[in-house]
Amino acid sequence: MSMSRQTSRRRFLQGVAAAGTATMLYPAANRAFGAESPNERPVFATIGLRNQGWTITSKSFRFADFAALADVDSNVLGANVEKTKKQQGKAPDAYKDYRKVLDRKDIDAVMIATPDHWHTKIAVEAMYAGKDVYCEKPLTLTIAEGKLLEKVVKETGRVFQVGTMQRSECDERFLQAIALVKQGRIGTVKKVTCGINGMVASPVIPVVPVPEELDYEFWLGPAPKVDYRALPELREGYGGGVPLYSNCHYSFRNWHEYSGGKLTDWGAHHVDIATWALGADDTGPSKVTPLDYTLPVEYKNGFPVVDDQYNVATQFNIQVAMPNDVEMIITSEGDNGILFEGTAGRFFVNRGKIVGKPVEDLESNPLPEGAIEEVYGGKVSANHTANFIEGMKARKQPISDVWSHNRMLEICHLSNIAMRLDRELNWDPTKREIIGDAEANSFLSREYRKGYEINM
Structure with missing residues (x-):
């Protein structure tokens, strides 16, 4: 562990001891997050840039500034540095070694899109370095890694979002499906x-x-x-x-x-x-x-x-x-x-459709007002990164949490x-x-x- 990360963790643990059960926030987490003005925007870095790494980065420019990118493939790294420079008008720093990203004090959060076998190691070390974390799905390679991440999220108080964008970005079909089940529109679920x-x-x-x-x-x-x-x-x-x-x-x-x-x-x-x-x-x-x-x-x-x-x-x-x-x-x-079947009906949902008699019946018997918002736990976010930053700002876990x-x-x-x-x-x-x-x-x-x- 680098000296700077050792110091960060030591200060965190000392802060917890002094504050009892209160959540201890690193200085970087105390900024006013949002996208209202440039100096209020969080500073991000992405680790792992091929395919989904660029996807989550490109969807986040409207909410955050990217100070650094990291990838073990120099061609991928160079191409994404240039694309990021075009998007935000300033080139991010480029690293092969993600640990150099974690050592930086100006970075509020990291977005992790490496292959799955790297997720847990980077995420744990990022949280101990004082960063909030957005990590692509599937979050872990093993069940034990999942337990470890839960422990570290709880211990550090970091905000952690998993990149299951289907919870936020595939319109409201899936939320509507969940609301149909919870409102009893197919009776008791059997399969x-x-x-x-x-x-x-x-x-x-x-x-x-x-x-x-x-x-x-x-x-x-x-x-x-x-x-x-x-x-x-x-x-x-x-x-x-x-x-x-x-x-x-x-x-x-x-x-x-x-x-x-x-x-x-x-x-x-x-x-x-x-x-x-x-x-x-x-x-x-x-x-x-x-x-x-x-x-x-x-x-x-x-x-x-x-x-x-x-x-x-x-x-x-x-x-x-x-x-x-x-x-x-x-x-x-x-x-x-996904096909839901119950004692009173069935319906099917995917990223292109939601079909079945319970869906057709909504025309004459719509869901109660606020049913979808109740599923989501508040106002539905149309952007997964926006939901993450809302969590960072409020210091609470987003819709796709580790647990x-x-x-x-x-x-x-x-x-x-x-x-x-x-x-x-x-x-x-x-x-x-x-x-x-x-x-x-x-x-x-x-x-x-x-x-x-x-x-x-």
Whole structure:
């Protein structure tokens, strides 16, 4: 830990001791946040800039000034520095090492959009450095990381938003869906199906030289040391011209070493809305059963036996026993979206539509005034960053907080563990551990590679 971060944490702990249970704020958090005038705008930095990193940065220029950007790929870093300069009229400072961002006293908050295996380490160190945090979904690589983040948020008093923008930015379809459920428009909920799409397996991906612009050692970070693999075919469009098949950049989602496949990618969106509607934000399932699934490579004792192909599930049907006898199905089949079924009706919602008789009935029997605002906990924000800054200003957690996100994501992590071990898992949502299965519980955490442990 750097001397400046040690000092920040020491002062925080001394402040807590002096203030008792009062929330201790760092000087940076005491500014008047908002977008009314330039000197009232918070100062941000983004760590991890490919694809979603630029997306969340570009959506935030109207609310914040970006003083720094960090990325381990010099091409990505340079391109985004230039784009940021054009947007705000001033170039941000550029760093390969995110720790230089955390050492700066002028930065109020960091936006983290690295691959998933880096999220927790950077977020924890950022909070101890006095920064509020916006971190992309899925927040964690393991369930243990989620518990750690909850502990540090509580200990430091930092504001922390998870980038599940579906809670704020996909118009009001999902909030309307939750309101329909909570207002009893489908009676007692019996079943909810989350369609999150499957994926295709990869061919064998050979070892090739690391691109000159990429610090692959630092990209791996806490993950195991492995060779860089890629095929020469390029992904057009969203992939930004990187290899279509690789164990790096956009394809990181397809490897358990760095992410959790579709279960934690799209699952982090639709399972989130489902658990929110069910009122299960502070609890969890009792059982997770892999009904049928396809892993693209052979597994032994929960680990892939080869390292030259994608290893996350390509197809799946997972049954989850939720509170109040609600059955949740997470599936790669059918339309992407969420189907709610109850004793008095059913409806379907996704980012393009909300359909079904309970929705049609709204024409003659609309939701009560304020029903959607009640779901959201206040005025609905049309921008996820705006909701984050509102939380920073009020020193309260935003709509997508670590606690609700972790409870939802535990379902997705458990689904992956169940498939890797090929068995049903019984879950204790109070202790947050798998019941009677030591091997399965060993998958709730992972060892960080030496030299990349979390600095606390």
